[in-house]
Amino acid sequence: MAAGGIKSGRYGRVRWNPSGTVAxxxxxxAIASLNTxxxxxxxxxxxxxxxxxxxxxxxxGLPDISGSFGGFWxxxxxxxxxxxxxxxxxxxxxxxxxxxxxxxxxxFSGLGYLDADIDVSLDVPKVSGTFVAAGPxxxxx
Amino acid sequence: MNSSAILNALIAKLGADATLLGYMPxxxxxxxxxxxxxxxxxxIVSHVITNDVDVFGGRAYEDxxxxxxxxxxxxxxxxxxxxxxxxxxxxxxxxxxxxxRATLDVAGYGLMAIKxxxxxxxxxxxxxxxxxxxxxxxxxxxxxxxxx
Numbered sequence: 001m002a003a004g005g006i007k008s009g010r011y012g013r014v015r016w017n018p019s020g021t022v023a024x025x026x027x028x029x030a031i032a033s034l035n036t037x038x039x040x041x042x043x044x045x046x047x048x049x050x051x052x053x054x055x056x057x058x059x060x061g062l063p064d065i066s067g068s069f070g071g072f073w074x075x076x077x078x079x080x081x082x083x084x085x086x087x088x089x090x091x092x093x094x095x096x097x098x099x100x101x102x103x104x105x106x107x108f109s110g111l112g113y114l115d116a117d118i119d120v121s122l123d124v125p126k127v128s129g130t131f132v133a134a135g136p137x138x139x140x141x
Numbered sequence: 142m143n144s145s146a147i148l149n150a151l152i153a154k155l156g157a158d159a160t161l162l163g164y165m166p167x168x169x170x171x172x173x174x175x176x177x178x179x180x181x182x183x184x185i186v187s188h189v190i191t192n193d194v195d196v197f198g199g200r201a202y203e204d205x206x207x208x209x210x211x212x213x214x215x216x217x218x219x220x221x222x223x224x225x226x227x228x229x230x231x232x233x234x235x236x237x238x239x240x241x242r243a244t245l246d247v248a249g250y251g252l253m254a255i256k257x258x259x260x261x262x263x264x265x266x267x268x269x270x271x272x273x274x275x276x277x278x279x280x281x282x283x284x285x286x287x288x289x
Contacts, residue, residue, distance in 0.1 A: 012197045035196040071196055099198075124194075124202070124253070124285070 034071035065133035073125035084116035090134030110137030164224035181217035210279035221278035253285035
């Protein structure tokens with residue numbers, strides 16, 4: 001088993017283009033001061049179990065794309081809140097597990113709607129956000 | 142980044158305060174004061190631990206804890222309580238004080254916050270000369286510095 005493809009998340013990256021323009025190459029800017037992101041790709045399943053079945057049976061619906069990210073409040077980088085403020089128009093979101101030269105082509109991207117939260121306590125203020133798809137998503141490899 | 146510069150800046154800040162030096166005229170030192178009979182009233186700054194906090198791509202800030210104590214022999218009459226209060230006024234000013242927030246200039250860093258987390262008060266006998274009794278007063282101060 002080749003484990004060479006396992007990389008550190010320290011060099012993860014979240015990039016965003018508020019205009020939502022999908023072009024090649026994509027014009028994206030990193031959202032600063034983030035240290036976590038999560039993408040969920042789940043397909044809704046409908047229970048179609050019938051009399052006589054010996055186990056539950058499902059049929060798949062459409063795959064869903066959603067996720068979240070988090071980090072620290074940075075007054076010099078307000079992209080996340082600007083995107084959330086403009087929540088009715090989708091932007092282009094790109095999520096990269098590791099942006100090292102040999103890895104940065106592996107990423108997930110697509111149009112999405114962003115929401116943002118800020119959590120301020122006596123500790124360092126933290127930000128978080130969620131997103132849902134606003135169009136088809138791709139996994140670039 | 143030179144993480145050592147943070148402790149050096151703390152020593153420089155405390156060592157530049159005339160009021161503190163009035164209470165503790167022998168100066169401010171890292172871990173140990175120089176030996177000598179006249180060394181009876183001084184301030185010690187010791188590094189406890191620094192945690193590095195990352196964001197994607199690298200370190201975002203350093204979260205350090207320092208022990209800062211005024212130390213004086215009982216015989217010297219050194220006022221460690223007043224010295225500790227001055228240390229606290231310099232590093233963790235009360236709301237409404239002027240200035241209301243501490244400053245700390247360190248190349249490559251920006252100050253996020255300094256706050257006292259624990260008050261420290263001890264009396265102990267000198268290990269070499271048990272006739273000497275030391276008073277120690279100060280606190281553990283958390284210093285958070287963002288990488289600039």
